[in-house]
Amino acid sequence: MLSVKNLTKKFGEFKAVNDLSMDIEKGKITLLIGPNGSGKTTMLNCITGLLDYGEGEVYFHGENVTKAKTHELVEKGMVRTFQISSPFTRLTVLENMLVSYGKNSGESFVYSPFNKKWIGEEKDAMEKAYRVLDLLEITNLADDPAYTLSGGQLKLLEMGRALMTDAKMILTDEPAGSVSVPLAEKIFSHITDLSRKDGIDFLLIEHRLDVVSQFIDQVVAMDRGSVIAQGPPKEVFEDLMVIESYLKVKK
Ligand SMILES: Nc1ncnc2c1ncn2[C@@H]1O[C@H](COP(=O)(O)OP(=O)(O)OP(=O)(O)O)[C@@H](O)[C@H]1O
Ligand SMILES: [Mg+2]
Known part of the structure; x- marks a missing residue:
């Protein structure tokens, strides 16, 4: 391994x-x-x-x-x-999860004009983010800005972001x-x-x-x-x- x-x-x-x-x-x-x-x-x-x-x-x-x-x-x-x-403190928990997702074609110069491709990926990213938030039992924090989280909640967000990368x-x-x-x-x-x-x-x-x-x-x-x-x-x-x-x- x-x-x-x-x-x-x-x-x-x-x-x-x-x-x-x-x-x-x-x-x-x-x-x-x-x-x-x-x-x-x-x-x-x-x-x-x-x-x-x-x-x-x-x-x-x-x-x-x-x-x-x-x-x-x-x-x-x-x-x-x-x-x-270090999370993006002004972004919400959900947004922090989404920026850690590996496949963001919408941000790529080549794929950005092809809406169909990245709209599908955004849906996948969203589904994955909620699955991970559920798993870590922090779905209720999805819309909270990261700067409002406690130390323990930040640790869970950190783990959540690692899981968004297909580790x-x-x-x-x-x-x-x-x-x-x-x-x-x-x-x-x-x-x-x-x-x-x-x-x-x-x-x-x-x-x-x-x-x-x-x-x-x-x-x-x-x-x-x-x-x-x-x-x-x-x-x-x-x-x-x-x-x-x-x-x-x-x-
Ligand atoms: N950038 C650096 N420049 C010089 N010495 C360093 C540097 N980073 C670490 N060290 C030294 O290397 C040794 C190992 O440090 P390290 O941080 O890896 O230990 P650690 O096992 O993680 O300790 P802790 O349990 O306190 O986190 C220490 O003596 C530390 O002072
Ligand atoms: Mg150390």
């Missing part, structure tokens, strides 16, 4: 990601953990084309996507929520960051539904292990730029090195 081989990212002489290799299996929700500053965000930025890196290779569905550009990766179905996280895999940095535990659990349970029903894979970062652990299938643990353990949650959480570097810090 997603395979990273020997990735290194330096800031000056400092290796934020250090010879990192990992394999993310298809059909899974994978949790990425590690202490603050261990390189989680930097690694996500490298593999999603937001940061250039020195060495390493990335494969997505068996295809070599090393150093591919962000938009090329989105077309292949690898979507980072961060890249679409096969969503990589997300704290999808429930700074929201209350009940809402965080709701967001993760939506993620579980999407993974099971729509076959979307997730790689997510979340520090609150007690909140997220019931929803995940596998764990990748990082420390100082490298992967120190990966596998089923029980195995990784019991791994001594992980306990030393991460779990103890959290206590």
Whole structure:
């Protein structure tokens, strides 16, 4: 599904990601953990084309996507929520969903004169937007301007916009960051539904292990730029090195 081989990212002489290799299996929700500053965000930025890196290779569905550009990766179905996280605050929730829809021929110079084509697509976009809003239980917010949303509602909109892109895999940095535990659990349970029903894979970062652990299938643990353990949650959480570097810090 997603395979990273020997990735290194330096800031000056400092290796934020250090010879990192990992394999993310298809059909899974994978949790990425590690202490603050261990390189989680930097690694996500490298593999999603937001940061250039020195060495390493990335494969997505068996295809070599090393150093591919962000938009090329989105077309292949690898979507980072961060890249679409700031909504257009003056647009409504529904409008924000529609601008994230991949196929907007009406906006293209070539297709704009051919009404029939893009009117059909607009209908598809609208149907999809409502389906996703229903799924995330925020249909009632469709006509509200994005600037009126709470932190948790913005997180759901962010997820909704990622889903408008036909993503096969969503990589997300704290999808429930700074929201209350009940809402965080709701967001993760939506993620579980999407993974099971729509076959979307997730790689997510979340520090609150007690909140997220019931929803995940596998764990990748990082420390100082490298992967120190990966596998089923029980195995990784019991791994001594992980306990030393991460779990103890959290206590
Ligand atoms: N643009 C940059 N320039 C220099 N150093 C950077 C830059 N971005 C990140 N770093 C450093 O790289 C290391 C890894 O940072 P990163 O943000 O990837 O960690 P993280 O695991 O996501 O941490 P957190 O859990 O706090 O989000 C840190 O030491 C950080 O200070
Ligand atoms: Mg981070």
